[in-house]
Amino acid sequence: MYEHDVIVVGAGGAGLRAAIAAQEEGADVAIVSKLHPVRSHTGAAEGGINAALREGDSWESHAYDTMKGSDYLGDAPAIETLAQDSPEEVIQLEHWGMAFSRDDDGRVSQRPFGGLSFPRTTYAGAETGHQLLHTMYEQLVKRGIEVYDEWYVSNLAVSDEENPEERTCHGVVAYDIQSGEVEGFRARKGVVLATGGLGQVYDHTTNAVANTGDGVAMAYRAGVPIEDMEFIQFHPTTLPSTGVLITEGVRGEGGILYNSEGERFMFEHGYANNAGELASRDVVSRAELTEVNEGRGIEDEYVHLDMRHLGEERIVDRLENIVHLSEDFEGVDPLEAPMPVKPGQHYAMGGVETDENGETCVSGLYAAGECACASVHGSNRLGGNALPELIVFGARAGHHAAGRDLGEAKIETGKRGEYEVGEVDTPVSPGEVGLGSPSGDAVADGGEKAADGGAVAATGEEIVQRALDRERARVDRLLNTDGVNHSEIRSDVQQSMTRYVNVFREEGGLKEALRDIREARERYQEVGVSDPSRTFNTDLIHTIETRNILDLAEAITLGALARDEFRGAHWRKEHQERKDDSWLKHTMLSWNDGEPELWFRPVILEGEGKTYEPKVRSY
């Protein structure tokens, strides 16, 4: 068993920042990551980092834009924290050497992005995430922070008191991908989840193959509520054949969207008469699909994004890698022709419920970055707000986990204080099909009764050991079972999600998706790994990941079915209005003995000096 003060799971932007922060506090910190840090998906972020750095801009304005962008489903304490902390964090990155694009006076450049009232998106060409990831990894090397790379964390070691709010996380269990060894990692002070996105729930996504939502699913099964899962952001400009992302920076720099009739539809069809192409992502995604659905799409599938008029010099200066992406992955030279684009899954606004300090309701368990939901993005994330979230909340979670007192959080986590019990009508019962396979030779189920009430007094080490024993048994079973291949289960769910739980959602389809997920869960009872090797067994990892995909697909769909209104990225055919009277609240799901339980928590609109009043969101 390995032991450290703080264990960070995941080595993307949030994980790296958290590890650096924990070390700044003097903690012995280690990162456990299924990829080598420089392979993390933060590297694929293109556009930039929002931070109020300049005269004429202010954190208050950044906070206001973010609240409006969230369609009033963000929590003010989290949003204000983001806006207040990001300037310092961004300048710190510069001090760490990050290769930002520069203005003539040598200062870091900023550019306009959708939904922002000031050009506050700081960037490094169209490869901001790559530069950020590498800059932070460099700091990790400098500080000698230990990294267990290519170790797949497959479960958390959490005590089993009946109420999640009384539980403690003592560490994680991980699988060394190279050797096949399963080991326990005890965290003396805290575990920070920074496992990133869950795009692999869908089959058309900008996300990496590794983005299977492991952290969200593990925390969920350990009793931590997950929040606002129905809010999935679809990015309006992804390449149709692969889902590769074309940054919003293209529109920020002046790129134009056309339909098959050559109309600049954002204006000509009145989707966003003021902001046009720079309306926020949900608005543009719906506009594009409406064009396609009404017969004005190209090849019934996509629209055109044209940047030729910007001129080669400007394109190469600011958007160079877009030229390569379009050529390599779509075969289109954007200096010569418009790029085909369509919406694709891009970001999960929801995730592990945390407060503005990154802490969950389980003691010693923190989450930051895309896997977390401190509720910064509400129902829709603004472009350029994901990267500041990584560094701001990564830093806070890391500091806090290592013992720094960040003051009392204004956001309350867990089922404490004010909440409302929820109800939703589902066609099949969600949750676990049954613990273990009915045939007796049970295979992967990952889920376990968190609260068996038996071992409340166990020490941290014993709790990690118990989780380790269970995980070893699970891996042994999986390796010794020749069953259904995970890939068919996974692709069926991905397709169902893209079909029914996409940009446009309707009741019948959502129920269909729940049926498909249930069926997939049943088949998963018989899943097995055909590769018998312990060495670099990707078959095994993908099989464990698939379980996470199932739980999250279900959570997204349940949330979408429950929320009978139209807000931000969540569009419902039967409910075409935002219903502030009944829906200024977060959708929460708790995993209780293998079954999701739905409840709601009110949105916090009271900020530091003001209360954000919901207004019509027009651009």
Add this chain to the structure above:
Amino acid sequence: MSTQVPESKEQTESEPETKPVSQGKQKRDQKKRERREREAAEAEEQSQKEEAAKLAEDSYHLKVFRYDPEVEGKQEPRFDDFHVPYKQGMTVLDALIYARDEYDSSLTFRHSCRQAICGSDAMFVNGSQKLCCKTQLSDLSEPVRVEPLPHAEVVKDLVVDMEHFYDQMEAVEPYFQTNDLPEGELEEQRQTRENREKVKMSTRCIWCGACMSSCNIAAGNNDYLGPAAINKAYRFAMDEREGEEMKQHRLEIIERENGVWRCQTQFSCTEVCPKDIPLTEHIQELKREAVKNNLKFW
């Protein structure tokens, strides 16, 4: 899903399976039989699928390197043939994924972002180092040979051990060092556009290891820093924000016995770099800088 009021939730005590053992065993045996039958049917279906793909005109023939130190029958390295149905725009990575998901789930390779930024799927394709995700099948002649990166230890199939590569990267102090931070925490260091432009290409490295694998010198001398690490040194040495003193220190590092002077300007690193970094040029420029600074040569 029903609603749960927190307190009223009934504690469902575990319900142990108390079926007689014999019945359980019978059931298990039956399951096993069913599974065997299903597997046989699936294997049949797969070989039919592959057979059909082979016959179809629009399929690609891949010869893929296989090796697993643990599995009997794979301990002796070999090539497996896969016939993958072709779709417009299909890359080598797409073909490998297809082969893995449809034909053989033990086929092992690294990959993640699918968009040439994570750097994990560099392999040896038809005799040259390539990033599989950005290599179009249609640009290759058949059969497409896919092998692990040369000059690195093979862990399994197409996966190589990257430790040595990472060690070389770390040897050049790959992090920004300056003593010249401005006063005030919200003030950035200034950098001219020209200077940023100068280091820009060098910052694009995704650590895929293609260059190192293609370098004859690195192959024959394990201690040579290699093109990626020297490029990393270039990235900082040329960044004006680090200052003159640090630049001297950086030049000293790359001037050591296994630094820039080992490079024989064969350009193979530059040829294979998937991010078009002019690696050889950067190495040459560092040699010139070293000479200009009157530092010792060997």
